[in-house]
Amino acid sequence: MTVSRYIAIEGPIGVGKTSLARKLAGELDGELVLEEADANPFLDRFYQDPRGAALPAQLFFMFQRVRQLEQLVQADMFSDMRVADFLMAKDHLFAEITLDRDELLLYEQIYSTLDFNPPVPDLVVYLQAPVDTLLFRIARRGIRYEQDIKRRYLERLTDAYSQFFHQYDESPLLIVNAATIDPVNNDEHFHLLLDEINNTRGGRQFFNPLVSALA
DSSP, X not given: OOSOSEEEEEOSTTSOHHHHHHHHHHHHTOEEEOOOGGGOTTHHHHHHOHHHHHHHHHHHHHHHHHHHHHHHHHTOTTSSOEEESOOTTHHHHHHXXXXXXXXXXXXXXXXXXXXXXXXXXXXXXXXXXXXXXXXHXXXXXXXXXXXGOOHHHHHHHHHHHHHHHHHOXXXXXXXXXXXXXXXXXXXXXXXXXXXXXXXXOSSEEEEOOOHHHHO
């Protein structure tokens, strides 16, 4: 059993973070904390008209994430295992690539008024995959509003994630090449990844298994 009590799974749209969080929480008998994308009434409009709906979509997610993490803190998050499919710090990542200058300034002003210090995970698992892989997985899972996602948006998003986690040092970080494994549908792959999670105690670690070794 891992010593981490709060694990955050992160990565761009389509990489499989929510599915992995579900499976990991079940394996570790932990509470699952999911980003509730379907509850955002502006998300469908955002993918159809990114320029027109970016700010309300971003603000909705910001308040939603803050509320979810506040509930964890109030419930004494250190008493139980939690697995989340989001990291609060990534809220700024999305804001910086979707909002124009004036909207970003307004977003930052609103965020700064919140009396909230998000809890720091014991471990962050960052899933990476090429844009072609993300597009394939998005098409395969068939969520209607996601079918409007543009390739250029995913390219900007994956670049932003790479830059963000290149500098991230707030908690131990496990960077996973999610293009070469399928931990959700393949139990062997999952337990190989689980071993890496259990053995990541600090700093920055990489998990980049060879496809041939997993065949």
